[in-house]
Amino acid sequence: MSAVLADMPETVAPATTKAIAPSKGGRPWTFYLLATLFGLYVIALYGPMFCIYILSFQDIRGGLVFPMKGHSLHWFVDLFTQVRTGDVKGSFDRSIKLAIIVTVITVVVSFLAGLGFRKRFHGDTVVFYMMIGSLVAPGLVLGLGTGLLFQALGLNASWYTSALGAQLSWTLPFGVLVMFAVMSRFNHVWEEAAYDLGASRWQSIRLVMIPVLAPGLVAVALFGFTLSYDEFARSLQTAGSLNTLPLEIWSMTLNVTSPSLYALGTVTTIVSFVVIGASLGTIVLIQKKRGSSAKG
Amino acid sequence: MQPSPSPSSSPNSSPARANLAGWLYVSPLVLVLVPFFVAPILVVLAASFFATDGFGGLTPGFTLTSYVEVLHSALTLKLYLATIKFTVLTWVFTLIIGFFVAYFLVFHVRNQLLAIGLFLLCTVPFWTSNIIRMISWIPLLGKEGLINQALLAMGVIHQPLEVLLFSDLAVVIAYVHQLTIFMIVPIFNSMARIDKKLIEAAIDAGASRFDIMRLIVVPMSKSGIALGTIFVVSIVMGDFFVVKVMSGGGSASVVSAFYEDVGVLQYPTAAASAVLLTLVLVAIVSLILRTVDIRQEIAR
Numbered sequence: 001m002s003a004v005l006a007d008m009p010e011t012v013a014p015a016t017t018k019a020i021a022p023s024k025g026g027r028p029w030t031f032y033l034l035a036t037l038f039g040l041y042v043i044a045l046y047g048p049m050f051c052i053y054i055l056s057f058q059d060i061r062g063g064l065v066f067p068m069k070g071h072s073l074h075w076f077v078d079l080f081t082q083v084r085t086g087d088v089k090g091s092f093d094r095s096i097k098l099a100i101i102v103t104v105i106t107v108v109v110s111f112l113a114g115l116g117f118r119k120r121f122h123g124d125t126v127v128f129y130m131m132i133g134s135l136v137a138p139g140l141v142l143g144l145g146t147g148l149l150f151q152a153l154g155l156n157a158s159w160y161t162s163a164l165g166a167q168l169s170w171t172l173p174f175g176v177l178v179m180f181a182v183m184s185r186f187n188h189v190w191e192e193a194a195y196d197l198g199a200s201r202w203q204s205i206r207l208v209m210i211p212v213l214a215p216g217l218v219a220v221a222l223f224g225f226t227l228s229y230d231e232f233a234r235s236l237q238t239a240g241s242l243n244t245l246p247l248e249i250w251s252m253t254l255n256v257t258s259p260s261l262y263a264l265g266t267v268t269t270i271v272s273f274v275v276i277g278a279s280l281g282t283i284v285l286i287q288k289k290r291g292s293s294a295k296g
Numbered sequence: 297m298q299p300s301p302s303p304s305s306s307p308n309s310s311p312a313r314a315n316l317a318g319w320l321y322v323s324p325l326v327l328v329l330v331p332f333f334v335a336p337i338l339v340v341l342a343a344s345f346f347a348t349d350g351f352g353g354l355t356p357g358f359t360l361t362s363y364v365e366v367l368h369s370a371l372t373l374k375l376y377l378a379t380i381k382f383t384v385l386t387w388v389f390t391l392i393i394g395f396f397v398a399y400f401l402v403f404h405v406r407n408q409l410l411a412i413g414l415f416l417l418c419t420v421p422f423w424t425s426n427i428i429r430m431i432s433w434i435p436l437l438g439k440e441g442l443i444n445q446a447l448l449a450m451g452v453i454h455q456p457l458e459v460l461l462f463s464d465l466a467v468v469i470a471y472v473h474q475l476t477i478f479m480i481v482p483i484f485n486s487m488a489r490i491d492k493k494l495i496e497a498a499i500d501a502g503a504s505r506f507d508i509m510r511l512i513v514v515p516m517s518k519s520g521i522a523l524g525t526i527f528v529v530s531i532v533m534g535d536f537f538v539v540k541v542m543s544g545g546g547s548a549s550v551v552s553a554f555y556e557d558v559g560v561l562q563y564p565t566a567a568a569s570a571v572l573l574t575l576v577l578v579a580i581v582s583l584i585l586r587t588v589d590i591r592q593e594i595a596r
Binding site: 027028030031034035037038041042044045046047048049051052055064065066105108109110112113115116117119120121122123124127130131133134136137138139140141142143144145146148149152165166168169172176222223226227229230232233237246249250253261262265268269272273275276280 | 314315317318319320321322324325326328329331332333334335336337338339340343393396397399400401404414416417418420421423424425426427428429431432433434435436438440441442445473476505526527530533534535536537541551554555558563566567570573574577581
């Protein structure tokens with residue numbers, strides 16, 4: 001999705017490449033077949049999620065399956081007031097804070113790494129494969145290693161130290177890969193023009209690159225926030241005594257059998273949707289502004 | 297990554313300065329990856345050679361006991377077979393669905409803005425919680441779930457199917473549900489780069505649609521398929537929570553057994569099994585990487 005987000009500038013403005021299908025006439029039968037497949041895929045993708053959002057609005061008699069038993073906000077109240085469902089409020093708080101810290105670090109570090117990887121340098125392949133390794137390594141194993149490392153060093157594992165690092169080992173590879181796609185579409189001429197006009201390196205980054213790459217940086221931030229906010233496997237052994245939200249959900253799946261589990265799912269997904277919507281909206285807004293200022 | 301045409305006006309033109317600048321830019325990345333990726337892997341590697349007192353205490357030393365234990369256990373083979381079964385099934389389904397969804401978006405949706413919109417529609421769930429998406433199958437697949445209710449109402453079955461939830465089937469459904477996006481994105485990217493003129497030329501030359509698929513689209517999507525395969529295989533092989541929750545404890549995989557080992561503080565055995573799994577993963581990934589230069593692919 002990274003490349004597509006980066007692609008938006010070219011694709012949104014002029015529709016020069018209109019002829020996607022080879023024939024311009026009637027649709028071939030494969031179109032209807034594949035459209036059906038696509039429709040079924042989207043239904044399977046969203047259907048189950050919407051089931052639990054609906055079921056979370058049942059009243060006190062509610063169970064885990066359909067049919068709906070009444071409707072109320074009972075399970076949302078239950079979620080934030082009952083002790084047996086654990087410390088939802090605290091973990092919610094921690095997860096948001098952690099996700100914000102991870103987002104800021106991911107954007108800055110990915111941007112710098114993106115600049116660095118533009119030119120070949122001695123040892124760049126080592127760094128690149130270290131990153132790929134960090135991406136594909138089993139999260140639980142990495143988490144255990146980090147936990148044991150902190151133990152061996154006599155440090156306490158906590159959500160803002162060990163879990164922060166463990167999550168960065170997951171968000172940074174995604175961030176840098178998105179930067180790769182974004183950077184490959186950056187026209188070097190602009191940067192050189194800035195140098196020719198006497199800009200320093202810092203000025204060319206601040207006044208030329210960051211504004212031009214802004215939509216890509218928003219995409220990196222989106223990855224940073226959502227991947228951290230939902231991260232589970234790497235945090236399990238590294239979060240210490242205080243849970244993050246996904247860890248709270250995990251313990252609920254093991255011992256809570258009431259719709260408050262669904263209510264938590266609804267709440268956390270609303271947060272995700274708000275973040276996704278805000279990010280995509282920002283990207284579209286930047287593109288629109290550019291489109292209109294280019295025309296005018 | 298295209299090496300830039302290094303103009304003379306650019307401040308760093310000497311190779312030594314370029315090296316220094318490159319390393320300066322990636323140093324923050326390295327400063328995170330060394331303590332939180334390289335070091336933990338080395339710690340796990342070291343722990344696999346340590347002895348344990350059985351209560352979570354580790355005795356530094358060098359013993360192959362844990363490896364002997366892991367390799368001699370009949371359970372290990374069973375776990376690997378189960379993991380490979382899940383991996384292959386998930387790979388086949390995500391590949392088929394992912395390939396045709398990407399094909400539909402690239403070659404059949406004529407409005408490009410609409411294609412991007414539909415593509416984003418597919419990617420939105422990727423940015424939401426995996427655990428929530430997994431448990432959202434409960435109201436559908438459960439014994440009293442929607443699918444059973446519907447089948448009972450239609451008279452297809454007379455008692456609820458129990459294999460739908462808490463079974464291997466449920467595990468595969470949850471994997472395919474979560475991971476198809478990892479196939480769609482890279483395949484979509486490589487398909488979008490296929491020049492449409494090539495296909496028109498093939499049609500003019502008398503190629504059938506099947507020929508176009510076989511001789512143009514599939515070969516030119518290979519790099520996307522390879523990338524997607526790396527993601528899907530490494531995620532399924534490294535997963536434990538889908539197996540644990542969706543099988544209802546009935547099935548296990550290599551990492552879910554690792555999780556149980558950690559739970560009872562059997563660190564060396566867990567570490568040895570993790571090292572073996574990592575070796576298997578590295579072997580599979582490097583085999584796939586031999587067919588495609590991902591660094592070239594990602595940056596193109």
